[in-house]
Amino acid sequence: MLTKERQAHILKVLRRDHRVVAKVVSQELGLSEDTIRRDLRELASEGLLQRVHGGALPASPAMTDxxxxxxxxxxxxxxxxxxxxxxxxxxxxxxxxxxxxxxxxxxxxxxxxxxxxxxxxxxxxxxxxxxxxxxxxxxxxxxxxxxxxxxxxxxxxxxxxxxxxxxxxxxxxxxxxxxxxxxxxxxxxxxxxxxxxxxxxxxxxxxxxxxxxxxxxxxxxxxxxxxxxxxxxxxxxxxxxxxxxxxxxxx
CATH class of the missing domain: 3.40.50.1360 (Rossmann fold)
Structure with a gap:
């Protein structure tokens, strides 16, 4: 699975469940948790989510100026x-x-x-x-x-x-x-x-x-x-x- 496909899946889960658990997503996709955590870091750097222990939560749109x-x-x-x-x-x-x-x-x-x-x-x-x-x-x-x-x-x-x-x-x-x-x-x-x-x-x-x-x-x-x-x-x-x-x- 390509990086963009994985990240699109992560964002879909976030919209659906209002949270992402790295272990659960890694099991769903048959990938390592390290791979999912790397995707979470990249998405967080783009302001698309907020990383927390074990996964991620929605990033607040109120973070803008x-x-x-x-x-x-x-x-x-x-x-x-x-x-x-x-x-x-x-x-x-x-x-x-x-x-x-x-x-x-x-x-x-x-x-x-x-x-x-x-x-x-x-x-x-x-x-x-x-x-x-x-x-x-x-x-x-x-x-x-x-x-x-x-x-x-x-x-x-x-x-x-x-x-x-x-x-x-x-x-x-x-x-x-x-x-x-x-x-x-x-x-x-x-x-x-x-x-x-x-x-x-x-x-x-x-x-x-x-x-x-x-x-x-x-x-x-x-x-x-x-x-x-x-x-x-x-x-x-x-x-x-x-x-x-x-x-x-x-x-």
């Missing part, structure tokens, strides 16, 4: 943002992450809300310039251009000085076993720090992120309180998260 992510599930993100905005109460201190769903959340804050939003995202801060009741604390640092957020030691130091009531976390991958993941180690560290400084962490979970994985873990699912998903998702997609004790809020 900020402009590209804005084109992924736009209506789902708007509905998620609206539901998330309804969780905020006047007088709260809110951590708002970077990302396209967070920008939508900022746009959906009720006009009468009086709160403080702390963010490391210039994009989020700009969205809140005209909101009369929201004070904005912008965390500085080195700009990670891919996601348009501040990272690094300066950002970490600023985060450590804030105690927030609620944190709205953006991720690129959510998986029952692998937890919450993203594509950059520094960005993952910033998200962990924000979560640790908040009384409650809410994950903004558009459909394309569910069951997907990215290279760097942020946290286990048991470490967050809830996740907001769009309406109309199949129950089998959501149930594994409920079984882990995560409150699933359907927008």
């Amino acid at each position: 900020f402009a590209g992510r804005a084109q992924v599930s736009p209506q789902g993100k708007i509905s998620i943002a609206g539901a998330a905005a309804g969780l905020i109460r006047s007088g709260q201190v809110v951590f708002l992450d970077g990302g396209t769903t967070a920008v939508q959340l900022a746009r959906n804050l009720p006009p009468g809300l009086e709160a403080t939003v702390v963010t490391h995202s210039p994009s989020v801060a700009v969205e809140l310039v005209e909101h009369r009741g929201v004070e904005v604390e912008l965390i500085g640092g080195r700009l990670f251009k891919h996601s348009v957020v501040a990272v690094g030691a300066v950002a970490m130091e600023a985060i450590a000085r804030v105690r927030a009531d609620i944190y709205f976390m953006g991720v690129t991958g959510i998986h029952p076993q692998l937890g919450l993941t993203t594509g950059n180690a520094e960005e993952a560290a910033i998200k962990r720090a924000l979560s640790q400084q908040a009384a409650e962490t809410v994950v903004l979970a558009s459909r394309e992120k569910l069951g997907a994985a990215s290279p760097f873990q942020i946290a286990r699912l048991e470490e967050v309180d809830s996740m907001v998903v769009e309406a109309g998702l199949p129950e089998e997609l959501i149930d594994p998260y409920r079984r882990l004790g995560v409150t699933v809020i359907v927008a």
Whole structure:
């Protein structure tokens, strides 16, 4: 079997089962596991899947840059943002992450809300310039251009000085076993720090992120309180998260 044929088969299995087990595929094709692992490495280098121990998972389409992510599930993100905005109460201190769903959340804050939003995202801060009741604390640092957020030691130091009531976390991958993941180690560290400084962490979970994985873990699912998903998702997609004790809020 030619390399392209093997790899096409692997991608077919991934689409069908939402995972690839190298041992199973090697037995199906009568090939060595080393051959299948080599194919998985090549497919991962092309961004077509995320390698994990023993096989692979779908790669998150949210791994693209900020402009590209804005084109992924736009209506789902708007509905998620609206539901998330309804969780905020006047007088709260809110951590708002970077990302396209967070920008939508900022746009959906009720006009009468009086709160403080702390963010490391210039994009989020700009969205809140005209909101009369929201004070904005912008965390500085080195700009990670891919996601348009501040990272690094300066950002970490600023985060450590804030105690927030609620944190709205953006991720690129959510998986029952692998937890919450993203594509950059520094960005993952910033998200962990924000979560640790908040009384409650809410994950903004558009459909394309569910069951997907990215290279760097942020946290286990048991470490967050809830996740907001769009309406109309199949129950089998959501149930594994409920079984882990995560409150699933359907927008």
